[in-house]
Amino acid sequence: MFTKIDNTIKYGKQHGGFGIQILYPGLIRPQLADSGFSTIGRIDHARINPGTLIPMHPHKDDEILTYLRSGNVKHLDSEGHTDIISNHRLMMMNAGLRFSHEEKVLEEGGTLEGLQIFIRPETAGLPPKVQFSQLLDAYSVNRWRKIAGKGNDYPLQIRSNTWLMDLRLERGQEIVLPDAPSENSAFLFYVFDGKINVSETITLTAGESVLIEMEDPSFRAVETSDVVLFITQTNAAHFDGGMYSGNLHR
Template sequence: MLRKIDNTIKYGKQHGGFGIQILYPGLIMPELNDTGFSTIGRIDQARITPGTLIPMHPHKDDEIFTYLRRGKVKHKDSEGHMDTISNQKLMMMNAGSSFYHEEKTLEEDGTLEGLQIFIRPEVKGLKPQVQFHQLPEAYSLNQWRKIAGKDNDYPLQIRSNTWILDMQLQQGEESFLPELSIEDTSFLFYVFNGDIQVNADVQLRTGESALIENENPTFIAIETTDIVLFITQTNAKHFDGGMYSGNLHK
């Protein structure tokens, strides 16, 4: 089954130089009565002007992945970390029981464009921690790259059955979902920017996505496209009361 999620389902927020489009993936399946889908709580596509400060603020029981494609941001948090995040320097904030951070986009690196991804942990109240990973290249051309996940061969660790991969599929190239030895998988195929043809009848443009279960479609890039792939399990154990990843229906 393949369900297209277009941009009309998103919530937009703008405050000064800070603008986001928020996807609650569960809204495509109202029968679930959950704004998230299994462990995938919320995905924010952000566009933030240079010099914007997002002041110190709290998180609780969220696994927060910062994935940038343009711009840089200076990070500071309650665990004592200070670093600069970019399209080659990734960050995972496992908020756990209590966590605070602030971000400021750098003046010299242009408008920031990226995703802030809120994944649900298996249980509440875990120890807070922060992880960083330096990518050798900003883009993985025409092949899936492991970014964050439950397994040790993913550079950033998520504390639930969730896996995140990315790829830049170049114009005219064809791809498929990765082969995995994971049972009962569901895929959320997210187009960060670009234009993708899925099989013969579905087209996904910038910001759109598709929820895919029990199907392996063909993807062809109409133009060069940046893709983020989320993998979860329909019945994966998770805590859905996180500050941002939680189910808004509760």
């Protein structure tokens, strides 16, 4: 079974040079009364002008991946880390019990476009930590690349049964899903940019996604496309009371 999630389900926010489109993937199944889908709490697709400052603010019980495709950000946090985040350098903030951070979009690098991804941890009150990952290349062309997940073969660690991968699929190329990392896996295939046909039955454009369970569809790029793949174990233990990753209906 696969279900298309189009852009009409998203919530938009705009404040000056700061704009985001928020996806709560669970809202496609209102009967479950969960705004998230298993461990996937919320996905923010952001476009932010250079010079914009997002002042110090808290998080609690969120696993947060900053995944940029353009722009450079200066990061500062309550754990004492300072770093520059870009499309070659990703960051995972495992907020846990308490955590605060500040982000400033730098003039060099232009407009920021990327995802702020909020994953649910296994349990509340974990110790806070921050991780960084340096990518050899900004894009992984026509091949799935492991970004973050549970397990030593993922460069950034998530504290629940959740896995994230990405790729750039060139025009005319086809790909299938990677092997499921666990039983009861579900896949959320998110088109960051471009246009993708799914098994020649549905078409996804920028910002749209498809939720896949117990199916093995094929994907063909109508135009060169950047994709982020979310994998969750549907019966995974998770805490749904996180500050941003939590269930809106809780």
